Amino acid sequence: MRYVCGHKIPDSDSIVGAVALAYLFNQIGIKSQAVRTGEINDESRFILDKFCLDEPIFKDSFKDQDIYLVDFNNYQEGADDLVDANIVGITDHHKMGGIKTSKPLDVWIRAVGCSNTIIKEMFDFYDIKIPKNIAAAMCCAILSDTVIFKSPTCTKIDTTTCKELAKIANIKEYKKLGLEMFNVKSNIKGVAIDQLIKRDFKSFDMHGKKVGIGQLEVVDITLFDDIKEQLKDGLRQVKEDEGFDTCLLLLTDIIAMGSLILVASDSIDVVQRSWDIKVVDSEFWLDRCLSRKKQIVPYIEQNFKQ
Amino acid sequence: MRYVCGHKIPDSDSIVGAVALAYLFNQIGIKSQAVRTGEINDESRFILDKFCLDEPIFKDSFKDQDIYLVDFNNYQEGADDLVDANIVGITDHHKMGGIKTSKPLDVWIRAVGCSNTIIKEMFDFYDIKIPKNIAAAMCCAILSDTVIFKSPTCTKIDTTTCKELAKIANIKEYKKLGLEMFNVKSNIKGVAIDQLIKRDFKSFDMHGKKVGIGQLEVVDITLFDDIKEQLKDGLRQVKEDEGFDTCLLLLTDIIAMGSLILVASDSIDVVQRSWDIKVVDSEFWLDRCLSRKKQIVPYIEQNFKQ
Known part of the structure; x- marks a missing residue:
């Protein structure tokens, strides 16, 4: 089993990325499971609920197991025993964090605004059709990570990809969706x-x-x-x-x-x-x-x- | 200027990879130069000579300069001051070697038999046509790294890619070309x-x-x-x-x-x-x-x- 997992305090890019990649890997014949090593936040839950997707299961130990990292590539942000896991691949958009492996693996790191932009590239590479609800969630992840295209991390590839995903998901007003999502994210009432x-x-x-x-x-x-x-x-x-x-x-x-x-x-x-x-x-x-x-x-x- | 460079004791995958990637980057508007940090070997010289390609220039210092790594991803195999260079990207097919960067970059690492297989993927991704002589040299690099498809590191993607490159270069008997190349590589007469x-x-x-x-x-x-x-x-x-x-x-x-x-x-x-x-x-x-x-x-x- 290949576990697909984002960083320890997961954001929507990590959560949706794990769901989307696990789907992709299963489609190409690699038995995979989306997991998370930390608590899911309100924004991510809003996205999963809205588009009827299952929450990744909680898992914080990977010793001697196959793990595929999404949205991070260092030991600090992962499970405590990540150093003893078998890292089989990485999809990320951050600087390189010093991971060492004993075997060759697949690494998709790009200087773009969101990991889900790269995941769309991977779906295209493997020629796998993205289901509508996964495309919608990926679209949300990009809107979140790029602050609705306003962040200086946002590239032209992110905006183009986000629009392509919105089209697949048949979402017309994706900016409105982005604001709706940020309103959920803004919720601080009653939070410690x-x-x-x-x-x-x-x-x-x-x-x-x-x-x-x-x-x-x-x-x-x-x-x-x-x-x-x-x-x-x-x-x-x-x-x-x-x-x-x-x-x-x-x-x-x-x-x-x-x-x-x-x-x-x-x-x-x-x-x-x-x-x-x-x-x-x-x-x-x-x-x-x-x-x-x-x-x-x-x-x-x-x-x-x- | 972006310097594209393979490992310190360069093989044909490193040398041809640097030439091919520098060409690709220049085509997409990034001014680039193929370089090498070690002596070119007989096999690589045979390939460059046969297909009329320029030898990468020698360069072993990259402090505060932009460098794109091909066919390696660790500090040990690169120039002594690689740790002070600005690594802007990596194309490789080896295990991860612990590189850390301060900025996000593009990393194309795949568990395949040859870096040039991945470089073909990059040309396709950027939709850039590969010149015949570069395709021929890339074909040779794959034949070399996979020992004419016999090595256990060789994947189906390597053989398919090698055949596609042979087609672009109009090389019909690529296995014969591989043996010719290995005969050059086998030359030990008069070598210390x-x-x-x-x-x-x-x-x-x-x-x-x-x-x-x-x-x-x-x-x-x-x-x-x-x-x-x-x-x-x-x-x-x-x-x-x-x-x-x-x-x-x-x-x-x-x-x-x-x-x-x-x-x-x-x-x-x-x-x-x-x-x-x-x-x-x-x-x-x-x-x-x-x-x-x-x-x-x-x-x-x-x-x-x-």
Whole structure:
């Protein structure tokens, strides 16, 4: 059995990617199962429910088993025993994370905005027809990862692919679908502060310093007005409890197109130097910043190097 | 400028791959140059000469420059400053070697017999016509890496692709071309012992032990009768001089389909356990063994682990 799995705190690209790839592999004769190593989020559940797709089952141990990675390619973001698993392939759109294997495998990594864009390329390569509901979910994954084409990570290939998938799924107003999805994603009512911080949180080793960066994307940033101070306290707590040097939480407004960034850090000067800004009251605003991958990680990583 | 480069001791897959990919990238608007980090071998020169292609220029430093890797994906087999280069993409058919990048890139890795098989896939993906002489050279690279389809690394995709390339190049008797090429490769007359050992030599870190494995493929193994003892002495010398735990030299007979393996090792028991054989007089025979990658490396690596 080949298990297809995304990263530990799965987003919709990971979840839908696992479902779509497991379907593709089964079609070409490789017995496969979509799985997940973390809790499914509201947005992903909305997508699966809307298009009648099964949730990937939970699985967090892969020792000596065949695993195909989707939407990540490093050991840190996977199950704790990933290093002892048999990695048989990778589909991803992130930088290379240092994985070593003992055998040759298939790796589809592209500098595009979403793994599902590459999965569409794979369906075409293997000449397999995409079922309507899977095409719809893949379309949503691209809208999510590219922030409805607004993110600087979005390429022309992503927009073209998303439109092709919308056509297969017979979705006419895909931008409206995208906004509907982001409204679900924006839901923060009744969610615990800690859960909000960890909803989409990634940990990085930056030249010896442990850096954690979370992101919450909403259609209106004023949603956070009442809980901003609690989020700052929570972020400081995460930093202390888990031994981070620096924790950032991006509150991204996809309509205003920018991010308010909350900071808890032992290296405030590094943070300030990274974007030539001043951190006041543990926060700063970055205009036009929508992407953690392109607009946050490379800058702070470089400044930790110096 | 994007430099397209194969591994440090380049074989025909590396050399032809660099030429073909540089052509492809230039066609899609990325200014590119085929380069090499080591001496070109007789077989590769034969291919380039026969089909009127320019030799990649020598270049062994890439600090802060854009490099696209072909036929390898680790730091050990590349230029000494590869770790400081900007790796922009990879086309390869080997196991993953632990490369880390700071930005997303394009990675085309497939579990097939030859990188040029994947390069054909890339030409098709970008919808670029392959010039006849490049197609001919790519056809030769596949024949070389798959030992004219006899190697266990050869997949159906390699044979199909090779035939398609032969058709584009208007080569009717591609197997005859393969044998002609292997006759060139078999040329050992007047070549220094040290050069023969290093002609196609790869170094591996196997659970802390340094292991070097060379391979010479010939159409008739009796060619080595007169120099076998000199090769054993030379292999011992390389082992001592370069701090290897184990050095193997595969003398592969592509017609008889097997390899005589010369051994210089501090871990003879590991070597013997790996294939359940006895090393007598610093050598042993492995029937049907044509592939270092599939039939040598995984076995000895696993036994060094225990």
